[in-house]
Amino acid sequence: MSLDPAPTPFPTVPVTLTVNGHRHQLDVPPFVTLLDLLRGRLELNGTKKGCDHGQCGACTVLVDGVRINSCLKLAVSLDDCEITTIEGLGTPDNLHPLQKAFVERDAYQCGYCTPGQICSAAGMISEGHAKTREEIRELMSGNLCRCGAYTNIVDAIEDVMGADQHAVHREAAE
Incomplete structure (x- = not known):
């Protein structure tokens, strides 16, 4: 009597991925998303699984600085890329600075969307396209907050953008 062979994995x-400054050489099934790899295999649970369809932004991370x-x-598809999650932004x-501003402005409420909001804001600031409150709102529109903390989120981002602009003006003056 023969037994069926074990299922083939x-x-x-x-x-090879660099995640939050740590290089990882991994063997990954071709259907695994970055989100599932981060949360499962790498045990970086700061990145949240929301809709799993790209509609809520809870899973936003930075890949080579781009959100x-x-x-x-x-x-x-990300071989040799640098990934930054919320765990890689600060401790x-x-x-x-965005984490500090979110705390100071009470921009996190339940906190579920916060890692994605902060990573998205960091990417948006690096892009350099947002100059006004309305532009921040538009460029952050892919990140949903069920608690409705949008005003506080925009306030926090403005605080950081303002601090960055003041630093640039100080450096230019020196």
Whole structure:
């Protein structure tokens, strides 16, 4: 009597990713999203799974400095990329300016969307397109907040953008 062979595991693809400054060489099934890799295999649970369809922004991370919805990106497509999650932006002892501003402005309410909001805001600020409150709102419109903390979120982003602009003006004056 013969037994059926064990099921064959899914084929994998070798991928090298730098996540929050740490280099990882991984073998990943081709259908695994960056979000599932971050939360599952790498145990970085700051990035949230919201809609899993790219409509809420809870899973926003930075890939080579550009904000993306990690639920829509296959991990194997990011070979040799640098990924920054909320855990890579700051630590409890050394918060990123956006993290500080979110706390000061009470822009986190329940907190579920906050990691995606902060990563998206960091990417948006780096893009340099937002100059007004209305532009911030438009450029952050892919990140939803069920608590409705939008006014506080925009206030926090404006605080950081204002601080960045003051720093640029100080450097130019020196």
